[in-house]
Amino acid sequence: MKLNIFSNQAELNEQLAQYVITVANKAIAEKGRFDFVLTGGSSPKGLYQLLSTTYKDQIDWDKTYFFFGDERTVLPFEKDYNGLMAKESFFDNLALKDGHIFYVDTNLSPEEAAADYKQKLDEHFAGGSIVFDLILLGMGDDAHTASIFPHTTLVTNQELTVASVWVEKLNTNRVSLTAPLINQAKHVVFITFGENKATALHHVLSDRQDFASYPSQLIKPVNGDLQWFVDEAAASLVK
Numbered sequence: 125m126k127l128n129i130f131s132n133q134a135e136l137n138e139q140l141a142q143y144v145i146t147v148a149n150k151a152i153a154e155k156g157r158f159d160f161v162l163t164g165g166s167s168p169k170g171l172y173q174l175l176s177t178t179y180k181d182q183i184d185w186d187k188t189y190f191f192f193g194d195e196r197t198v199l200p201f202e203k204d205y206n207g208l209m210a211k212e213s214f215f216d217n218l219a220l221k222d223g224h225i226f227y228v229d230t231n232l233s234p235e236e237a238a239a240d241y242k243q244k245l246d247e248h249f250a251g252g253s254i255v256f257d258l259i260l261l262g263m264g265d266d267a268h269t270a271s272i273f274p275h276t277t278l279v280t281n282q283e284l285t286v287a288s289v290w291v292e293k294l295n296t297n298r299v300s301l302t303a304p305l306i307n308q309a310k311h312v313v314f315i316t317f318g319e320n321k322a323t324a325l326h327h328v329l330s331d332r333q334d335f336a337s338y339p340s341q342l343i344k345p346v347n348g349d350l351q352w353f354v355d356e357a358a359a360s361l362v363k
């Protein structure tokens with residue numbers, strides 16, 4: 125695991141953009157395509173804008189496929205839909221070909237949406253192992269990542285799959301990649317900034333393991349690289 129600490133968000137986004145570009149070009153050179161899982165929430169917007177404007181020419185988007193680590197069970201293109209944030213901050217700046225964006229279909233029930241997404245992943249990976257080149261993750265101030273929230277069924281889910289989960293504290297369902305599936309990836313990167321994330325980051329990176337309380341601790345790529353890109357405010361309690 126590598127912890128990268130930056131003095132501000134702009135510097136963090138700049139360095140993370142360079143990291144994404146390096147991983148993308150390596151994947152394209154090695155296997156002809158880049159399988160890129162996006163995070164939702166608000167943290168990645170600046171990065172998405174940077175990659176799709178300033179650094180638009182640094183990645184071959186015709187060879188890039190986009191996925192989502194989790195989705196909120198609102199209708200597609202409603203305000204809270206993670207896919208809408210990505211569309212507005214990332215995809216709309218690029219002329220992407222059809223079939224390059226894998227949205228979670230929330231017109232379906234949560235269970236059906238999860239099964240449908242898993243089937244789409246199986247098809248994309250031709251029935252083989254689902255190994256993404258890069259998974260970008262956020263972390264909530266409760267230490268959840270993707271939609272693996274504290275004390276939910278996803279904390280103990282050992283399957284390499286996509287699952288629906290009831291999140292009591294939000295009174296809603298979510299759809300999420302499971303931790304074991306995330307841990308198959310070649311590169312996993314957390315983007316985390318702000319003072320409100322400091323306590324969670326301190327617990328997640330501390331020696332005391334408590335997956336139920338701090339689900340981000342579940343993320344440990346089996347054969348891949350794990351990096352944290354954080355700002356000084358988020359890292360303020362990390363020893």
Ligand SMILES: O=C1O[C@H](COP(=O)(O)O)[C@@H](O)[C@H](O)[C@H]1O
Pocket residue numbers: 163164165166167168193194195196206261262263264265269270271
């Ligand atoms: O609900 C979610 O929250 C996390 C963290 O979001 P942020 O706004 O604090 O960046 C996000 O990673 C996840 O994709 C999203 O569904």
